[in-house]
Amino acid sequence: MTAAITACRACGGETLRPFLSLGKTPLADALVRPDDIDAAEQRFPLEVAFCEECTLVQILHDVPPQTLFVDNYLYFSSFSDHLLEHSRAHATNLITSRGLGEDSLVVELASNDGYLLKNFAEQGIPVLGIDPAPDQAAVAIENGIPTLVEFFGVEVAQRLRAEGKQADVIIANNVMAHVPDLDSFVGGMAELIADDGLITVENPWVHDLVQHAEFDTIYHEHFSYYSCTSVHNLMRRHGLFLNDVEYFPDLHGGTLRWHCGPVEDVSDRVREFTALEEAEGVTGFAYYADFGERVQANIDALRALLIERRAAGRTIAAYGAAAKGSTLLNASGIGTDLLDFVVDRNVHKHGLMMPGVHVPVRPTEALLEEQPDDVLILAWNFADEIVAQQAEYVRRGGTFLVPVPTPAELQQAVQSPGGSNVGGAAEDTQTEALS
Structure with a gap:
């Protein structure tokens, strides 16, 4: 069952203006077992709207979080080398800049398999992960990362405070988009953070999502899509301040890391980003009005290319x-008529089938075993990493295709949607100030 949203999930405003519908789609992570191929799959409306009061972009139908992140969640962070490098650099910087040590506490929300917290634990810094996904949490616990297997919110934060826990650093990477109840989530961070503590939040930037037609980053697990302006508004409602921002153009199609805390100390970079959003219209509905038409043009071009x-x-x-x-x-209607199989490094997905379209999932070794003429990079946000890993496939004459921002054959030195140079080894993730 889904719940229709009539008021903004952040500010409660009732001026939600829809601008994109991808129809009814299955849950994006609900991969199908071969034995269940004939069973009916649930499909849910996937519509997106803009809040004219606080500027938050959000979907209009909510699937229960238990269904999304417990029953059907197979994502393990440790299967991406690029993400591991990015996370290790983040942890190292925090240890140095915040002077973290054995008397500190680092809490990660949506800690997955412990991929990030292990960098702190290796240095003797106390950590706590919080994640509702049981399989991922079990891996983290097995690897020595203390983990609470539950959804984070105000009640969890109050319980931890009652136990004498206060976080010097809270990390929330690619999770705030996954939260239907933003009041409880952000309120919980405000409750748990120390008076001089730091909260870092990472999510893709809605500016880049629209600019690069990244419509495939929209699915039921992503309840919200953020700008600096909407994050500023959200934090202020809970007594927190957006104090700094970093830009990672090569991560997930363009990611921002927001630095927030209970003490106001706003950097020039925040002012620059919010000014850019205002100047380019990100804070108004007109910026999104033609997005649906652009997405349909992308879908038509991709189907034509594959056909x-x-x-x-x-x-x-x-x-x-x-x-x-x-x-x-699913949005493009691309199934087994156009694709023979999908490969993935995540062993938990092998032998299953993609939701809705039932394309089988195989190990990455299948690319060399079968040597298909073309490979469509669905995980285009890791295109550098994928091309580097599959150098032998390319050497044998294989061709990569990318679906966004414009469906095309990937050539050496072509720029990826996030701006990185695709075709060689994956570059180190760099932090870039707005220029």
Whole structure:
């Protein structure tokens, strides 16, 4: 069952203006077992709207979090080398800049398999992970990362405070988008953070999502899509301040890391980003008004590209059995008629099928075993990493295709949607100030 949203999940405003509908799609991470191929799959409306009062972009139908993140969640962070490097750099910087030590406490919300917290634990810094996904939490606990297997909110924060726990640092990477009850989530961070503590939040930037037509990053697990302006408004309602921002153009199609805390100390970078959003119209509905038309043009172009290559007798596979791939395939109507299989490094997905379209998921070794003529990179946010890993596939004559911002054959030195140079080894993630 889904709940229709009529008021903004952040500010309660009732001026929500829809601008994109991807129809009814299956849950993006609900991969199908072969034994269940004939069973009916649930599909839910996937519509997106803009709040004219606080500028938050959000979906209009909520699937219960238990269904999304406990019953059907197979994402393990440790399968991405690029993400591991990014996370380790983040942890190292925090240890140095915050002077963290054995008397500190670092709390990560949506800690997954402990991929980030292990960097602190290795230095003897106390950590606590909080994540409702049981399989991922079990891996973290097995690896020595204390983890609470539950959803985070005000009640959890109050309980931890009652136990004498206060966080010097709270990290929330790619989770605030996954939260339907933002009041409880952000209120919980305000409750748990120390008076001089730091909260860092990472999520893709809605500015880049729209600019690069990244419609496949929209799915039911992502309740909200953030700008600096909407984060500023959200934090202020809970007594927190957006004090700094970092930009990672190569991560997830363009990611921002917001630095927040109970003490106001706003940097020039925050002012620059919010000024840019105002100047480019990110804070108004007109910025989003034609997004649906642009997405449909992308879908039509992608189908035409695959149909043309299939008609020429080419074999086509895909890389990345992730949620964005599910959205792209279902919204575009791309199934086994155009794709032979999908490969993924995540062993938990092998032998299953993509939701809705039922394209089988195989290990990455299948690319060399089958040597398809083309591989559509569904996980385009890790294109550098994928191309580097699959150098032998390319050497044998294989061709990569990318679906966004414009469906095309990937050539050496072509720029990826996030701005990185695709075709060589994955570059180190760099923090860039707005220029």
